[in-house]
Amino acid sequence: MMRPTYLALAASLALGGMAVTVAPAAAQSVLKIGLQDDPDTLDPVSNWSFVGRHVLQSLCDKIVDIDQNGKIIPMLATRWEWSPDSTALTLTLRSDAVFHDGTKVDAAAIKYNLERALTSGISRRKAEISAIKTVEAVDPTTVKISLKEPSVPLLAALSDRAGMIVSPAAGAKLGDKFTDAPVCSGPYKFMERVVQDRIVLEKFPHYYDAAKYKFDRLIYRGMPDSNVRLLNLRSGQLDLIERLAATDVDAVKADKALAVDPVVGLGYYGITFSIGGDGASLDAGKKAAIREAFSLAIDRQAISNVVFDGQASIGNQPFPPSSPFYDKKFPVPARDLDAAKKKMAEAGVKSVNLELLVPTDAERQQVAQLIQAMVQDIGIKVSIKPTELMTLLDIARQGKFQSHLVGWSGRVDPDLNVTPMLSCGAATNDAKYCNETLDAILAKARSLGDPAARQAEYAKAIAILLKDLPIVYLYHSQWIFAHSSKITGFKPAPDGIIRLADVSRKN
Structure with a gap:
């Protein structure tokens, strides 16, 4: 019996030796x-790379943070309180924080930063905190955030870049050039x-x-x-x-x-298809049946076994199977070539050419090569284009691509694994995908405090995403x-x- 092409490829994948970068010996400190x-x-408002968050974590304090269990904990805000209807969040700030330029971290600084994240032309945070209506500096250590509608995920958003606080003086002086000489606290x-x-x-x-x-x-x-x-x-x-x-x-x-x-x-890796962007494939980008065929042709467990030594958790939703928001009614599909070929026939095509942008790291290159071999069996011919990550992200933001393999690091609130990437008009919606029914469901889920009620709404959202497939989710890594x-x-x-x-x- 002939071995599937992708199994032959899996057996041949090997990592070559690399030279060690030479650097001067380090001091103890x-x-x-x-x-x-x-x-x-x-710059927290414009940063989009995961690696940038590592640097920003030590450079810029946030309003709140998370601990090793994913629990939201105090940082610049020592306490917070929601109004009974969840349309206002009041923050109490610590009084001893200062920016690197010596200016005070106070309520006015929090107001400046949240408004900057909402209004700056370079901001990629708008979708994350779009529920904010007004920000009021009640006194030097008290901030009141009023919302357009109830939005439970807001506090979780403030544990990431949307909650990172920069010096207003430096922000005003440097503008869009803030990234060249960032001043935080x-x-x-x-x-x-x-x-x-x-x-x-x-x-x-x-x-x-x-x-x-x-x-x-x-x-x-x-x-x-x-x-x-x-x-x-x-x-x-x-x-x-x-x-x-x-x-x-x-x-x-x-x-x-x-x-x-x-x-x-907390996050995922997946193939994002350009749906409404300038670079969208007339086949894969416009016909959901082709994206369904693509998904059905993939052996996710083989990817985990070959590339990640079985340590990646395979998935097909924005949340890992261990999440309470994962909908068990839609389990991870096994590879099914017959079903995939039927979807290709349903789309009225026998073959499809698809360019896939992939970051240059070895793991994602190997994932891409396995997918390339797998989907070839149903007539989808993937051309892999290795692309430096920052260049890839820039191309993606413009919608000038057919598909890309990029992950999302995940957030403690489920909304932030979906809304920033897939809500209509979001700055970080690479797919340029828009489904107003999905947006309405997500808005309702954000308004609910009860986890069971939120789960019901996210189940509806998952049903839509697995039908439209703007992103084919693959795995959740450690x-x-x-x-x-x-x-x-x-x-x-x-x-x-x-x-x-x-x-x-x-x-």
């Missing part, structure tokens, strides 16, 4: 961090950036919790290849790396000089960190973002 990519911007301040090389932050001595941050300087380096990141970690050129390849976990665990810290993520065994106190959170409070180096 320097922590060197390897990221999967070089971030796009360092986090434990570290900006020192320098050499694009495609390094970002350097220095400890801010006036931070209210400065004692919890043990390193004088942080150096972030983007390295798309997981082999290169690991080789640099082994050689001591890096102290901590994100996204260790799942296939390297056992080897790293066996190395006494290294340690592994995994955490199950965030796997590796670091020198001398690094202690590191606790990964489910959003996959590096947090450095109480992290130190033992002698």
